[in-house]
Amino acid sequence: MRMTANGREPDQTDLVGQARKLQAMLESAVDAIITIDGKGIITTVNPAAARLFGYPQDAFIGQNVHFLMPEPYHSAHDGYIANYRATGARKIIGIGREVTGRRRDGTTFPMHLAVSEFEMDGRVHFTGIIHDLSSQKATEQALRQAQKMEAMGQLTGGIAHDFNNLLTVIIGNLEMLEAKLSTTGQRELATEALEAADLGARLTARLLAFARRSHLEPEVVNLNDFVLGLTDMLHRTMGSTISLSNALTPRLWMTRIDPSQVESAIVNLAVNARDAMPAGGRLIIETGNVVVDAVMSEDLDGLAPGDYVRLSVADTGEGMPAEVRERAFEPFFTTKEKGRGTGLGLSMIYGFAKQSGGHATIYSETGRGTTVNIYLPRHGAGEAPPVGADMVEPVVPGRTVLVVEDDPRVRRLTVNRLETLSYATLVVADAHEALAILGSGAEVDLVFTDLVMPGGISGYELARRVAAEWPGLPVLLTSGYADELVRRDDDAIAHLKVLSKPYRLADLAQAVAEALET
Numbered sequence: 001m002r003m004t005a006n007g008r009e010p011d012q013t014d015l016v017g018q019a020r021k022l023q024a025m026l027e028s029a030v031d032a033i034i035t036i037d038g039k040g041i042i043t044t045v046n047p048a049a050a051r052l053f054g055y056p057q058d059a060f061i062g063q064n065v066h067f068l069m070p071e072p073y074h075s076a077h078d079g080y081i082a083n084y085r086a087t088g089a090r091k092i093i094g095i096g097r098e099v100t101g102r103r104r105d106g107t108t109f110p111m112h113l114a115v116s117e118f119e120m121d122g123r124v125h126f127t128g129i130i131h132d133l134s135s136q137k138a139t140e141q142a143l144r145q146a147q148k149m150e151a152m153g154q155l156t157g158g159i160a161h162d163f164n165n166l167l168t169v170i171i172g173n174l175e176m177l178e179a180k181l182s183t184t185g186q187r188e189l190a191t192e193a194l195e196a197a198d199l200g201a202r203l204t205a206r207l208l209a210f211a212r213r214s215h216l217e218p219e220v221v222n223l224n225d226f227v228l229g230l231t232d233m234l235h236r237t238m239g240s241t242i243s244l245s246n247a248l249t250p251r252l253w254m255t256r257i258d259p260s261q262v263e264s265a266i267v268n269l270a271v272n273a274r275d276a277m278p279a280g281g282r283l284i285i286e287t288g289n290v291v292v293d294a295v296m297s298e299d300l301d302g303l304a305p306g307d308y309v310r311l312s313v314a315d316t317g318e319g320m321p322a323e324v325r326e327r328a329f330e331p332f333f334t335t336k337e338k339g340r341g342t343g344l345g346l347s348m349i350y351g352f353a354k355q356s357g358g359h360a361t362i363y364s365e366t367g368r369g370t371t372v373n374i375y376l377p378r379h380g381a382g383e384a385p386p387v388g389a390d391m392v393e394p395v396v397p398g399r400t401v402l403v404v405e406d407d408p409r410v411r412r413l414t415v416n417r418l419e420t421l422s423y424a425t426l427v428v429a430d431a432h433e434a435l436a437i438l439g440s441g442a443e444v445d446l447v448f449t450d451l452v453m454p455g456g457i458s459g460y461e462l463a464r465r466v467a468a469e470w471p472g473l474p475v476l477l478t479s480g481y482a483d484e485l486v487r488r489d490d491d492a493i494a495h496l497k498v499l500s501k502p503y504r505l506a507d508l509a510q511a512v513a514e515a516l517e518t
């Protein structure tokens, strides 16, 4: 007979009380807790586990726990337990390990798994406590990326600075020498050396731009005038297979920037776009006024909330896979053959935007074109409006919005925001699921969909199907791509509004209310 801590024999009420307490602990735990028997078969799970993996609680029971892990962890896990039972070697038991979990929808996520062992009725059991590491990993990744860019900036900046001094000496002496030379042959040699030194100086200027150490000569300008001024030149450089258009916001705010830097940024972006469209396509330069709030700031690498002018250069070219997109701003990162690209174009733009107090972002996907956005601070803005100044959001009460968005973070945020605005929501990850929900007759007042999604059907196509099958059901599109890129030559959806990412709560409220009222 076991004794309780105070030496009494446990009576029935004690046992029931303890069991209830344990049950309550399991139910309320933030981390997922799963117990398995010696063969890996799940015997209990708590609600946190159900939430984390996306299965109902009873779907776990009787399954081998490895169904929650993708390969190679799946097999490795069986190995850990078998190995431990045979040799007593602890690979996971009592220590804990970082492994990868698999949710019901097939997506994987990093998790910390700590396993303990206990015996009951003569048999071995294991308890696994699982902590979701997704957001921690994402933060670490962002920090690493920022540190990498910072370190590269310092390194390139240092080298470029020294080289600039050397080049100054070389160029200066060559010029003096050139004046003293008597024959044409001698002068040609000096001219060639000078040209090479000039190229070197241009290279270091780009490096300094990335390192945010350019000598900026800012002027107050309206970017619209600027873009218009460049249009002729761009038309000539783009060639006849690329159609160039501008979408310039009237009453664009002024911004204080170095014109030569913006000019080279636009030219660089246009050249990148041309290279990405060997068979022709569209190049669109867009401007807009953007108010960055605290939530948007998170998506913009902590850009200080306030007023910005956004310059977007978009193309319909081949786009970038994730590995390229993530590294595109790094200096010397290029996918172009030797001699074609130095990999400094985008790094220079990034450095320039940062040095000007702004930020630069890339939206791109293979086969879906690319939009690069440059945020530059508004010049002469009054005091930033106090937080909450525009809290009176337009809301059409009692409506349900179907949210279609593949990125889980954006999805969560969108749902939260819609709920803040008192809309009911239905949420799906792609257009197939959206059509299935609509087909099942669910009551939906508005479809709010991302434009670019995996799974074969784009938001654009979804909008077209909705227009065909549920005429009268409004659709609101959202995208990180330039608005103009979103081709709407189809009459059925030509009138649809695109809410461009990132957007403020007030923008969302406005767009949803407008869409519901049309």
Ligand SMILES: Nc1ncnc2c1ncn2[C@@H]1O[C@H](COP(=O)(O)OP(=O)(O)OP(=O)(O)O)[C@@H](O)[C@H]1O
Pocket: 268, 272, 273, 276, 315, 317, 318, 319, 320, 324, 328, 329, 333, 334, 335, 336, 340, 341, 342, 343, 344, 345, 346, 347, 369, 370
């Ligand atoms: N519009 C675009 N479409 C597709 N890929 C792009 C686009 N812009 C940039 N990239 C990718 O990002 C890489 C880096 O671009 P970046 O402008 O920094 O350097 P680069 O064009 O290769 O060389 P440089 O600009 O110095 O001549 C490119 O090599 C290309 O792979």
Ligand SMILES: [Mg+2]
Pocket: 268, 271, 272, 341, 344, 345, 346
């Ligand atoms: Mg380039």
